[in-house]
Amino acid sequence: MTFRQTEKMKIMAKTDPRVIKTLRHIDDALIDNLRNHAFRKITVDMICRSAMINRSTFYKYYSDKYELLDNYLSRVMKEFEEATASTDFILASPYTISDQQYVENFQKTIDYVYEHREVYRILWHSSIDRPIYKEMESIICANILKTIREDPAGPHQITPYHTLYAELFSSNLMTMIRWWLSNETRITRSDVLEVMNGNMKNGLFPTFKYRI
Incomplete structure (x- = not known):
């Protein structure tokens, strides 16, 4: 994915209800996992399971769990x-x-x-x-x-x-x-x-x- 495509997706995320909902689920999944685990032990798979999304959906928006946290x-x-x-x-x-x-x-x-x-x-x-x-x-x-x-x-x-x-x-x-x-x-x-x-x-x- 090019930088321009990434920036376009970020702009869409601000207006597309489906994207907003997905990103909210990812946020909630991160917090839910932090409630019970140290961040170093949390994996992308754990976040995806909690958010009920697949890995490809996660990687549409974040390169890894560190970018998500930041x-x-x-x-x-x-x-x-x-x-x-x-x-x-x-x-x-x-x-x-x-x-x-x-x-x-x-x-x-x-x-x-x-x-x-x-x-x-x-x-x-x-x-x-x-x-x-x-x-x-x-x-x-x-x-x-x-x-x-x-x-x-x-x-x-x-x-x-x-x-x-x-x-x-x-x-x-x-x-x-x-x-x-x-x-x-x-x-x-x-x-x-x-x-x-x-x-x-x-x-x-x-x-x-x-x-x-």
Whole structure:
């Protein structure tokens, strides 16, 4: 297959419902296998069996399992970046963090992660030689710095203190999300919002000292 043919097929994949469905099945098969196996032990045959396709269909779209994984992870990270791009809640003060605009802004972030929680949990713990969890932290950190930089009332330039703040906040946020997903039968979405609200109002120590 020539490069031009490959590119044409990729364009068709964006519009052909049958191709979209097949590619979705391949994605699901990859995640299903990663749930139970290290990536190095997963074969194209295993993916094809899970997706209920033959090998020739798989090779229409991917040269091997490594291209599939790279393509899938790139899409997952791109979608996460777009879904968490708005971090306006970082601009709130302790007096305005409860304002509806900031509450809804933060809700969208955690709701998106919760909707995709099964995929994220698998990727965080899979042997894929790529630190997905840390990449998600870095994406949120970059989004926070972008929000600070573009704030009309913000600083003219980013200082090391802004960078440290963004790194601490993104780490705190991702840790809290992972904690929530590890305890979702006992910790509700409202609990998460309340903890985050208290953290931004009062700080980390007072918020958790009250609950421990």
